[in-house]
Amino acid sequence: SQQGEEDPQALSIQEGENATMNCSYKTSINNLQWYRQNSGRGLVHLILIRSNEREKHSGRLRVTLDTSKKSSSLLITASRAADTASYFCATDPHSTDSWGKLQFGAGTQVVVTP
Amino acid sequence: NAGVTQTPKFQVLKTGQSMTLQCAQDMNHEYMSWYRQDPGMGLRLIHYSVGAGITDQGEVPNGYNVSRSTTEDFPLRLLSAAPSQTSVYFCASTSAGSNQPQHFGDGTRLSIL
Numbered sequence: 487s488q489q490g491e492e493d494p495q496a497l498s499i500q501e502g503e504n505a506t507m508n509c510s511y512k513t514s515i516n517n518l519q520w521y522r523q524n525s526g527r528g529l530v531h532l533i534l535i536r537s538n539e540r541e542k543h544s545g546r547l548r549v550t551l552d553t554s555k556k557s558s559s560l561l562i563t564a565s566r567a568a569d570t571a572s573y574f575c576a577t578d579p580h581s582t583d584s585w586g587k588l589q590f591g592a593g594t595q596v597v598v599t600p
Numbered sequence: 601n602a603g604v605t606q607t608p609k610f611q612v613l614k615t616g617q618s619m620t621l622q623c624a625q626d627m628n629h630e631y632m633s634w635y636r637q638d639p640g641m642g643l644r645l646i647h648y649s650v651g652a653g654i655t656d657q658g659e660v661p662n663g664y665n666v667s668r669s670t671t672e673d674f675p676l677r678l679l680s681a682a683p684s685q686t687s688v689y690f691c692a693s694t695s696a697g698s699n700q701p702q703h704f705g706d707g708t709r710l711s712i713l
Contacts, residue, residue, distance in 0.1 A: 490642070517699050528604075528690055528704035529643070536699055574642055578698070587633075587658065588702065590642030 490591030505562040507594040509575030606705035621676040623691030630696040632674040636687040
């Protein structure tokens with residue numbers, strides 16, 4: 487079952503613009519993670535935000551987490567053509583034996599045009 | 601370091617054939633897992649392992665077997681391939697403990713005719 491659902495499914499922007507995508511989930515979590523997948527490649531970890539954190543930054547990436555609404559957002563600022571990829575949120579469920587049994591959403595496909 | 605290495609990258613099988621997808625990691629990670637990715641869907645967990653000799657089922661285990669004889673290797677076996685198993689398969693590894701990111705291989709693209 488998919489725990490996370492991303493919105494929008496697809497996003498097309500121009501270089502220099504910001505890209506925002508959202509993730510909603512259903513059950514309590516230990517953490518929420520964002521991954522990027524370039525075409526034909528594996529997933530690359532971007533950011534992990536713990537359940538007791540509200541915001542986290544990494545370079546041009548900003549992630550927020552609202553556990554009361556069971557939602558997260560990923561903001562990519564000043565986008566570049568190289569940011570073209572699919573972005574997935576994944577939740578790590580809150581359970582003693584569920585280490586790393588991530589549940590992924592279907593992803594947001596982002597296209598950045600020069 | 602190579603990270604997580606998956607072989608082969610591509611494979612075409614006929615219905616009923618068996619094969620093994622290989623996965624190896626050189627990061628000394630305790631935890632390893634197999635996912636499948638289908639169009640329009642996120643990754644779904646097939647099997648996972650928390651250490652050598654210990655494996656368990658994920659969300660979609662039917663038709664697949666795993667074993668973990670060493671820390672480094674975690675092969676996935678398709679016993680009798682079916683067209684429904686056409687997918688992209690990803691292996692991942694992570695350190696023990698909570699709040700650890702997963703490291704993924706580049707995937708095996710499998711087609712069952």
